Amino acid sequence: MEKKIHSYESDDITVEFDSKRCIHSAECVKNLPSVFNPDNKPWVTPEEASAERIKEVVHHCPTGALKYSGTDTEEKPSRKNTITIVPDGPLYLRGDIEIQNAEGETLLEDTRVAVCRCGASDNKPLCDNTHKDIDFEAPAGFQKAKLQPTDSGETSQGKLILKLMDDGPILVEGSYRVHSIANESVNSSKNVAFCRCGQSSSKPFCDGTHKEVGFEG
Structure with a gap:
């Protein structure tokens, strides 16, 4: 990055x-x-x-x-971790975010990030707007069944870890709330794999296509 x-x-x-x-x-x-x-x-x-x-x-x-x-207070993470699916664009994440490599080493800790999901960013895993240059198309919707929705009061709190699998997806670990213009918001604490090669047929989730297309991340 x-x-x-x-x-x-x-x-x-x-x-x-x-x-x-x-x-x-x-x-x-x-x-x-x-x-x-x-x-x-x-x-x-x-x-x-x-x-x-x-x-x-x-x-x-x-x-x-x-x-x-330079002010009296530093920015604190949002009270809840959220993942917003941008149609034809990145994932917007807010909260107590930690990006790790596949070995669990911390690469970035932040409160706000935009994660590439077209697979073509020159600043992976972060978005650099390349999705517009390549006319990336991806719906904003998602399959609720893959998230195992929960109404737990603690959902969306605590550390949200994004683990970058070698030449593969982003594994999300923690509690979060997913937003989309196409679906009702869902609370979940299931570990899920988000596609970052841009070619999954199950966007925004990974379906293993990165292996077939030789994605390098």
Whole structure:
């Protein structure tokens, strides 16, 4: 995973921007154009708003490309772990997230990430918007039966581990809630494998196609 971080400072807050993780969802521009304006240089001017307002808007960034520091409080994980299936796009994850390699070594700990599911990102496992360049198509729906829905009060809390299997899927371990525009949200704590080669016939879940297509991840 590559990083290219730019910092923008005011007296009250520092905004950090990782251009390698930005996929131009434009949540920052829509919510606070006085601070986030791509037509300006620099495009981030944190002195134009309060630190609290900037923190609020940064939390809307679905990829984790925007962070903040220098304030009295650090960003804490969302109270519940969520996985949002973006049609023809990535998985948006929020919560107490840890990305590991197949051996269980920690690669990244974060509160917001966008995970590639087209298989073509140059910054795997993170999305870099390549799905648009290759016209990736994937429905937002999912089979509830694969998730073993649960109504447990503890569901969606605690560590959410994404384990990158060698040249294979992402194994999700922990409790989470799955969102989709095509289905009702589902709470689950089942370990599931999400496709990241982009060619599974059971998207967003893995069906073993990565072996047939020679996916390298």
